[in-house]
Amino acid sequence: MTPSKKLHIGMSLAPTWLSGDAWRRADSGVEGLYGSDFYLDVALRAEQAKLDFAFLPDSLFLNTGLLASGTGFASLDPTLLLASIARETSRIGLLSTASTTFFPPYIVARQIQSLNWLSNGRAGWNIVTALDGNANFGLSEMPSPEERYARAAEFTEVVRLLWESFPYEALKLDRESGLFADADLVKPVDHEGSFFNVKGPLNLPRFGKTRIPLVQAGASGAGRDFASSVADAIFASTPDKAAAVDLRADLRKRAEQRGRKGDDIRVLPGLSLYLAPTRAEAEELFAETNARVSRDRCLATVLEMTGLDLCDWPAKRQVKATDLPPPPETVRSRTHSQLLRRMIERDEPAVEDLLRRPEVIGSAHWLVVGTPSDAVAQIKDWAAAGAIDGFVAFPGGSLDAVRLLLEQVVPALGDLGLFRKDYSGSTFFEHLTQE
Numbered sequence: 001m002t003p004s005k006k007l008h009i010g011m012s013l014a015p016t017w018l019s020g021d022a023w024r025r026a027d028s029g030v031e032g033l034y035g036s037d038f039y040l041d042v043a044l045r046a047e048q049a050k051l052d053f054a055f056l057p058d059s060l061f062l063n064t065g066l067l068a069s070g071t072g073f074a075s076l077d078p079t080l081l082l083a084s085i086a087r088e089t090s091r092i093g094l095l096s097t098a099s100t101t102f103f104p105p106y107i108v109a110r111q112i113q114s115l116n117w118l119s120n121g122r123a124g125w126n127i128v129t130a131l132d133g134n135a136n137f138g139l140s141e142m143p144s145p146e147e148r149y150a151r152a153a154e155f156t157e158v159v160r161l162l163w164e165s166f167p168y169e170a171l172k173l174d175r176e177s178g179l180f181a182d183a184d185l186v187k188p189v190d191h192e193g194s195f196f197n198v199k200g201p202l203n204l205p206r207f208g209k210t211r212i213p214l215v216q217a218g219a220s221g222a223g224r225d226f227a228s229s230v231a232d233a234i235f236a237s238t239p240d241k242a243a244a245v246d247l248r249a250d251l252r253k254r255a256e257q258r259g260r261k262g263d264d265i266r267v268l269p270g271l272s273l274y275l276a277p278t279r280a281e282a283e284e285l286f287a288e289t290n291a292r293v294s295r296d297r298c299l300a301t302v303l304e305m306t307g308l309d310l311c312d313w314p315a316k317r318q319v320k321a322t323d324l325p326p327p328p329e330t331v332r333s334r335t336h337s338q339l340l341r342r343m344i345e346r347d348e349p350a351v352e353d354l355l356r357r358p359e360v361i362g363s364a365h366w367l368v369v370g371t372p373s374d375a376v377a378q379i380k381d382w383a384a385a386g387a388i389d390g391f392v393a394f395p396g397g398s399l400d401a402v403r404l405l406l407e408q409v410v411p412a413l414g415d416l417g418l419f420r421k422d423y424s425g426s427t428f429f430e431h432l433t434q435e
């Protein structure tokens with residue numbers, strides 16, 4: 001990327017700064033977890049730092065096995081929570097997550113367009129085909145990835161048609177003539193497809209002419225094809241720079257093959273940040289936070305993602321590429337399984353090291369454990385290498401990591417010319433397309 005190009009930065013409001021044992025800290029504020037003030041505080045700080053967007057991932061199941069030690073992914077509905085944040089903020093984009101596997105497209109089109117109205121054009125949709133939760137929607141198993149992506153493509157097309165079905169120009173609100181709306185401009189979508197039959201139109205006009213940014217998560221071949229055909233950005237898991245460089249080059253190529261520009265698809269990896277004033281403190285924060293991540297859980301993750309059972313392996317034994325069995329037929333996320341296999345093939349780590357890697361203990365996100373300057377140096381390096389167009393920040397360990405990110409890392413990126421000093425637009429799409 002050229003040095004003058006600005007990064008696009010999102011702030012995850014999923015409270016990763018409470019994960020592991022961090023929620024047990026006296027100042028964690030964990031009691032506020034299911035109210036909106038807790039998240040609003042971080043969203044307001046992110047807006048002060050001029051970030052592109054605040055982001056909420058989502059899942060539609062409860063992992064009761066994790067509840068004894070942490071949230072188990074219990075969370076508020078993301079779009080409702082962002083609607084409450086919309087009223088208290090004025091510039092920052094609001095990126096919500098909605099699954100194309102479980103929801104009907106009419107509902108998602110309406111919810112996201114409602115968020116767009118409630119925020120004056122700041123809504124975005126993170127499109128996920130979901131990892132789990134089928135039993136909550138009458139499905140005995142998760143549909144295959146191919147079916148999920150075929151459905152996602154049709155779903156997204158229907159949502160876009162619905163958004164266009166009631167154009168803003170149709171709203172006349174002409175008191176004198178008494179014409180509320182020009183119904184001739186409001187058209188049904190009359191969609192009959194493999195997965196959905198939707199007549200339309202949507203029962204809500206489009207907000208102005210603003211485009212709602214589409215973000216996609218999932219980076220298997222099918223996921224990349226889908227993202228490169230419709231998404232404005234991909235939310236990625238790239239634990240190392242080479243993975244990000246490869247993904248970004250590949251997505252840009254795929255977008256160009258589909259008649260789009262490479263710059264139309266922005267690669268925004270998750271960036272997990274354990275920040276402290278000194279490296280030693282940051283290391284301690286990381287170790288303390290993850291002290292109770294159980295070895296059994298890590299072993300189960302490796303088994304599920306690679307088919308490799310390391311239960312009886314000594315801690316120091318190296319895991320070699322040749323130890324890897326053929327990939328299991330079904331995995332929850334091919335993206336994450338491929339990243340883990342790739343790391344084993346490349347690094348051949350000892351068992352004890354493997355079980356501490358972000359691909360195993362976290363979501364395979366890029367991980368920085370260090371000072372704010374360390375974070376700035378790494379971000380600058382990845383940007384110069386053409387690995388990223390920005391990132392989605394997931395601070396870990398404590399609320400201090402959130403503060404150090406927003407009060408030190410982001411302004412330092414601004415000083416380097418890598419990030420905006422102020423907003424120039426008012427909608428999420430304008431932030432995302434600002435050079």
Ligand SMILES: Cc1cc2nc3c(=O)[nH]c(=O)nc-3n(C[C@H](O)[C@H](O)[C@H](O)COP(=O)(O)O)c2cc1C
Nearest residue numbers: 057058128129130131217218219220223333334335
């Ligand atoms: C970085 C990343 C973030 C994701 N976030 C979510 C999420 O918030 N909710 C969800 O249900 N699925 C999420 N997923 C799952 C994907 O939507 C997708 O279903 C899964 O990765 C399988 O697709 P794949 O075969 O392309 O990997 C995420 C996947 C990735 C890689």
